[in-house]
Each structure stands twice: as structure tokens, then as C-alpha cells.
Amino acid sequence: MRPSTNTNIDIAELLVRFRDRVRASDVAQLSDLSRQSARQLRQLWPTLPVATRRRLVQMMAELAEENLALNFRHVFLIALDDDDQQVRECAIAGLWEEEDTLVLHRLLERLPRESEPSVRAALAQALGRFTELDVLGRLPLEDCRALRAALFSLLESSEPLEVRRRALEAAAVYSHDPRINEAIEEAYWSGEHALKVSALYAMGRSLDRRWLPLLLEELQSEHPAYRYEAATACGELGAEEAVDELISLTSDPDRAVQGAAIAALGRIGGTLATNVLRRLARSTDPVVRDAAEEALAEAVFASDPLRPTPW
Structure with a gap:
């Protein structure tokens, strides 16, 4: 559990400023609240206009994603019981990386x-x-x-x-x-x-290979969403049986499917997949090239963690 460190903060004064304008620099002060500050915020939170509460949780989620040093868990847990549906949804999304059992208990209670x-x-x-x-x-x-x-x-x-x-x-x-x-x-x-x-x-x-026959069929589906999920699942399963079809999907007309196929080849690895990724990493298409470079790094690391990635 991360210790609370932000002890020198006047919650009431901060909330007054939020009524005027929600600034990122002010929102950042809600990171790592002390227990005393969290209790004060819980009492005053409902007094904020709903539009302000929505903006706050949205901005906190964005800031936490950009800066891993920021942790707004205490605020998200308070917002979990908000009267507004949108605020509650955003608060839950903000807790997605939490592994503390306290968070688990609160989610189960809610x-x-x-x-x-x-x-x-x-x-x-x-x-x-x-x-x-x-x-x-x-x-x-x-x-x-x-x-x-x-x-x-x-x-x-x-x-x-x-x-x-x-x-x-x-x-x-x-x-x-x-x-x-x-x-x-x-x-x-x-x-x-x-x-x-x-x-x-x-x-x-599920990591269960019993589903592989169905996944191999869906790689050829007419629905892009099915091809995308099947490609991703084949990567999760490390399905070498899917490599040929995945190679074909690296030129799929759907960008998302294309990216999923490239990523899956990186997870599966092996000589054939790695060689294809090396070729794609030299593509003139920046989207393909970036995806292939990332997948190639994963494939090379899996085969030899100490080996540098050759493009």
C-alpha cells in the first residue's frame, strides 16, 4: 500500500478554487492525500457542482495516466459513492491499476x-x-x-x-x-x-488452447471485430498454428486488425514471425513500422532477454 504523503493541503480552500476553474496544478494536489485530508474531502465532496465533480475525476484519470507519480486513489474511492453515474464510472476507471485489497473490498461493496x-x-x-x-x-x-x-x-x-x-x-x-x-x-x-x-x-x-480451432476460423471472419479479437487471442495463446494467417492479416484493410496481427506475431515469436516483423519494421508506413518494431522487440526479448533488438 502506498503511504499518504500530501499532508499540507487545505481541502476547503482548494475546492473553492475548483468552483471557479479546475486547473491541473490544483488537481495534482489531491494526489496521495493524508487520511485527515481524505476525510475532509469526503465531507465536502457533495457540495461541489456535478459538472465540477465530473471534470475533476476526468482530469485526475488523465493526469494519473500521464504521470505515474500521481495517485488519486483516495479521491476515486470517495467518488465511487457519488450520486452521479458519470462520476462513478470515471472513478472506477481511475482505479483500474490498483491492486490494494482495500480497493477490491470497496468495489465489491459497491x-x-x-x-x-x-x-x-x-x-x-x-x-x-x-x-x-x-x-x-x-x-x-x-x-x-x-x-x-x-x-x-x-x-x-x-x-x-x-x-x-x-x-x-x-x-x-x-x-x-x-x-x-x-x-x-x-x-x-x-x-x-x-x-x-x-x-x-x-x-x-483463458489461456486455454481448446478454443484454438474456433479462433483460427475467426481469423478469416468477414467481421473486423472478430478478426481483431481472434488475432489478439492467438497471440495470448502463443499459437504457432496461427502464424500464416496472422501474416496475411498484417496487410488487413482494417488498421486495428492489422495492428493486432502484428502484435500477436510478436507474442508468438519464432523464426518465421520474427523475420516477417523485421521486414515490417522497415515499412514506409509509419503505423506498421512502429507496431512491428514494438512486436519485434517483444519477440527478440522472449527468445533471448540479453540480446539487443536488430531492426
């Missing part, structure tokens, strides 16, 4: 009290960060049980489609559980485009 489908979907997506910690054995057993129970409950058909999608994506790492494999298969064959997209994503995140 879930049964949340009625807005879009916010419930955001909560499911945020819980996906903690499922990774679960499978790595980095969460207490009680937290693991609560996390899994919450996500499995969100897979129920009574939940809105967007909620089920995000829950499936988050829970895909539990591929040892037959319920997950059933949910992935059901979503894939559901006839719902969005559910199928999530199913393909979940196939890759």
Missing part, C-alpha cells in the same frame, strides 16, 4: 448497491484486475471467494448484456472452472455480436 447497468459493467471490468492477482495466488482466500462469487453472479442471464460481457471477460482467467468454459461457449454461439466479441477476448484471456 456492486450490490449499484443499479446503473453501465456502472455495474465498469465494476465487473475493474474486478478483472483482481482476478489476475487471484490466479497468481496474491489474494487472501476469503477475498478470492468473494471475487469469484461476485463475478459468477454477474454472468446470470438476468443481468444486462453489457454487464455479462464484462463479467465474462474478467472471469475468463478461471478457465479451470467448467462454468466459465460453458459461459464462453454460450456467449460465442449466442447470436449476439457484442457477446461473441467478448467470448473471443475471453478465449485468449
Whole structure:
């Protein structure tokens, strides 16, 4: 857990300035709040106009992404209980990199009290960060049980489609559980485009090669979203069987698919994939060239961490 360091701050005075204008330099002062300042902010937060609260959480998310030294966790946790749906969604998004069990507990506590489908979907997506910690054995057993129970409950058909999608994506790492494999298969064959997209994503995140035949088929789909997710999933699975088709997709008319295929070749590696990436790294197309250079670096590092990347 990161220690709170920002102790010399007058929250009331700062909020007065926010009513006039939300400046990045002022927002940065909300990073690493002390417990006392966080308590004061919680009391005064509802007094801010909703437009100001929205702007604040949005700017905090942007600043934290640009500067890793900034941490607005305390503010995001306060905003998690905001009356405004947009503020709550943005606060959840701002917590996406957090691994502290305190954050997990707050997300799980919020879930049964949340009625807005879009916010419930955001909560499911945020819980996906903690499922990774679960499978790595980095969460207490009680937290693991609560996390899994919450996500499995969100897979129920009574939940809105967007909620089920995000829950499936988050829970895909539990591929040892037959319920997950059933949910992935059901979503894939559901006839719902969005559910199928999530199913393909979940196939890759599951790291289960049972899905490879379906993924290989989807690499040739007429739908760019399916090709994109299938390419990404093949990369996650390290599927050498997909290399030939992925090479073809590096010239796909859809830019996103093209990038996914290049990235997948980098994850899969091997002589053929690496040689293709070297050629693409000399492309006159800057988008292709940049993507290929990044993928090539990954492929070379995986094969020999001490070897420099030759373009």
C-alpha cells in the first residue's frame, strides 16, 4: 500500500478554487492525500457542482495516466459513492491499476448497491484486475471467494448484456472452472455480436488452447471485430498454428486488425514471425513500422532477454 504523503493541503480552500476553474496544478494536489485530508474531502465532496465533480475525476484519470507519480486513489474511492453515474464510472476507471485489497473490498461493496447497468459493467471490468492477482495466488482466500462469487453472479442471464460481457471477460482467467468454459461457449454461439466479441477476448484471456480451432476460423471472419479479437487471442495463446494467417492479416484493410496481427506475431515469436516483423519494421508506413518494431522487440526479448533488438 502506498503511504499518504500530501499532508499540507487545505481541502476547503482548494475546492473553492475548483468552483471557479479546475486547473491541473490544483488537481495534482489531491494526489496521495493524508487520511485527515481524505476525510475532509469526503465531507465536502457533495457540495461541489456535478459538472465540477465530473471534470475533476476526468482530469485526475488523465493526469494519473500521464504521470505515474500521481495517485488519486483516495479521491476515486470517495467518488465511487457519488450520486452521479458519470462520476462513478470515471472513478472506477481511475482505479483500474490498483491492486490494494482495500480497493477490491470497496468495489465489491459497491456492486450490490449499484443499479446503473453501465456502472455495474465498469465494476465487473475493474474486478478483472483482481482476478489476475487471484490466479497468481496474491489474494487472501476469503477475498478470492468473494471475487469469484461476485463475478459468477454477474454472468446470470438476468443481468444486462453489457454487464455479462464484462463479467465474462474478467472471469475468463478461471478457465479451470467448467462454468466459465460453458459461459464462453454460450456467449460465442449466442447470436449476439457484442457477446461473441467478448467470448473471443475471453478465449485468449483463458489461456486455454481448446478454443484454438474456433479462433483460427475467426481469423478469416468477414467481421473486423472478430478478426481483431481472434488475432489478439492467438497471440495470448502463443499459437504457432496461427502464424500464416496472422501474416496475411498484417496487410488487413482494417488498421486495428492489422495492428493486432502484428502484435500477436510478436507474442508468438519464432523464426518465421520474427523475420516477417523485421521486414515490417522497415515499412514506409509509419503505423506498421512502429507496431512491428514494438512486436519485434517483444519477440527478440522472449527468445533471448540479453540480446539487443536488430531492426
